[in-house]
Amino acid sequence: MRTRPANFLPLLLAAAVLALPLTGGADEAPAPAVAPSAADATLAAVTAGDAPAGALDTEMQALKDEVLDLNQELFLLEEELLFPANTQVAVFVSMDVGEFFALDSVQLRIDDKPVGNYLYTEREVQALLRGGVHRFYLGNLKAGTHELTATFTGKGPHERDYRRGATLKIEKGIGAKFVELRISDRVSKLQPEFVVREWE
Amino acid sequence: MAVALGAVLAAGAATAADLPSAPDFALRSVSGQNLRLSEYRGQPVLLTFWADWCGTCQAQLAELADLGRRYAGQDVAVLAVNIDGADRREAANTTASRLGLTVLRDDAQAVARAYDLGTLPVTLLVDPDGRIRGTWERYRPGTTGELEAELARLMAE
Numbered sequence: 610m611r612t613r614p615a616n617f618l619p620l621l622l623a624a625a626v627l628a629l630p631l632t633g634g635a636d637e638a639p640a641p642a643v644a645p646s647a648a649d650a651t652l653a654a655v656t657a658g659d660a661p662a663g664a665l666d667t668e669m670q671a672l673k674d675e676v677l678d679l680n681q682e683l684f685l686l687e688e689e690l691l692f693p694a695n696t697q698v699a700v701f702v703s704m705d706v707g708e709f710f711a712l713d714s715v716q717l718r719i720d721d722k723p724v725g726n727y728l729y730t731e732r733e734v735q736a737l738l739r740g741g742v743h744r745f746y747l748g749n750l751k752a753g754t755h756e757l758t759a760t761f762t763g764k765g766p767h768e769r770d771y772r773r774g775a776t777l778k779i780e781k782g783i784g785a786k787f788v789e790l791r792i793s794d795r796v797s798k799l800q801p802e803f804v805v806r807e808w809e
Numbered sequence: 810m811a812v813a814l815g816a817v818l819a820a821g822a823a824t825a826a827d828l829p830s831a832p833d834f835a836l837r838s839v840s841g842q843n844l845r846l847s848e849y850r851g852q853p854v855l856l857t858f859w860a861d862w863c864g865t866c867q868a869q870l871a872e873l874a875d876l877g878r879r880y881a882g883q884d885v886a887v888l889a890v891n892i893d894g895a896d897r898r899e900a901a902n903t904t905a906s907r908l909g910l911t912v913l914r915d916d917a918q919a920v921a922r923a924y925d926l927g928t929l930p931v932t933l934l935v936d937p938d939g940r941i942r943g944t945w946e947r948y949r950p951g952t953t954g955e956l957e958a959e960l961a962r963l964m965a966e
Binding site: 713714 | 836837842843848
């Protein structure tokens with residue numbers, strides 16, 4: 610059984626939190642050999658209460674940064690485990706200009722099997738128009754020839770419902786395969802253009 | 810479930826981080842816009858599932874529409890997910906225009922399955938971090954009051 614690394618996240622976060630006082634303790638005075646008295650405890654509480662808020666904020670920020678870094682590393686590890694490079698296929702959607710096409714959704718079929726269907730919100734379309742690239746699909750394919758068919762739906766010129774497909778045959782080798790579904794404007798024909806191409 | 814969740818919160822045994830995340834989805838509204846739940850992060854969302862054949866759903870929707878109007882200036886979103894199916898779109902359109910609600914169409918009932926609905930109506934309060942703060946199943950007089958009280962508590966935090 611394969612364990613998803615994301616399952617370890619709470620455990621690792623807990624470990625990080627537990628480890629913090631230990632690492633911070635290196636610069637502190639050695640722990641007393643005897644249990645501190647009630648008066649010592651009160652003094653310690655007052656001292657902790659007097660600690661500058663700025664220092665605590667800095668420590669909290671450092672901890673948050675560490676957690677974010679850890680999260681990112683785990684995310685990458687998860688992807689490496691679930692989608693090893695020798696079988697990995699990633700499909701991205703990008704958009705250029707978009708004057709002749711208002712994107713609504715994209716459906717993707719690989720070897721005639723539906724693998725993805727994504728409804729784009731206004732905000733997501735705006736992000737694409739600003740140069741954003743959406744990772745539409747991440748999956749595994751065995752080596753060999755495969756056929757990708759993307760169907761784009763939306764509004765075409767003159768606000769008409771528009772639906773177009775584009776197909777690409779890919780040869781999956783031992784390395785990861787990246788495919789881009791690109792929507793652009795064909796100004797000469799006043800029509801949108803849909804291209805499926807491999808990233809080198 | 811709402812009662813149980815409320816009890817847990819009151820006892821202080823659960824923190825906000827323990828609450829389940831609301832499954833994200835994107836659906837088309839009857840006005841033709843595509844809306845995604847995660848785009849409402851930062852504001853509370855009242856998410857209700859309903860169908861035209863469900864009589865008590867209409868009562869719940871009317872009260873939620875009223876609640877939405879009262880909280881209109883406070884960034885509270887009310888999303889009504891209709892699960893009737895493609896052949897009964899007219900019902901969703903009529904309700905949307907009559908009550909002034911944002912009605913989303915879950916024609917394939919994929920979102921209803923993701924939320925594991927066992928009855929109708931089901932209303933969820935999703936907090937600004939996308940966690941399910943409470944779930945109210947079925948409708949009875951007073952349901953919306955409980956929901957509003959929880960919403961007020963959430964907004965006061």
